[in-house]
Structure formats: C-alpha cells, structure tokens
Amino acid sequence: MSITYKPKKKKRQRTHGFLARTASQGGRKVLKKRRSKKRDRLTI
Numbered sequence: 001m002s003i004t005y006k007p008k009k010k011k012r013q014r015t016h017g018f019l020a021r022t023a024s025q026g027g028r029k030v031l032k033k034r035r036s037k038k039r040d041r042l043t044i
Helices: 009-016 018-023 025-036
Strands: none
C-alpha cells in the first residue's frame, strides 16, 4: 500500500485557490461567508 496524501502546490491551488472559488457559484458563497466572518485568509 502507498501513502494516500502526496501534497502538490499546483493541485492544491487549482482545487481550493481563489480562482477556483470565484469560478463556481458555491465557491463564491464560501468566499462571502469567509468575508463576513472577517477571515484573514479567504483561500489558501
């Protein structure tokens, strides 16, 4: 068996990054919620 989590910066950005969030309706909702909570970092 292999280790299941093999971190990659590009993959992480593409799936959870700011552009990925703004691209979909649900992602924009996430950003809105995080802004309302006054989060220091909205995405990674």
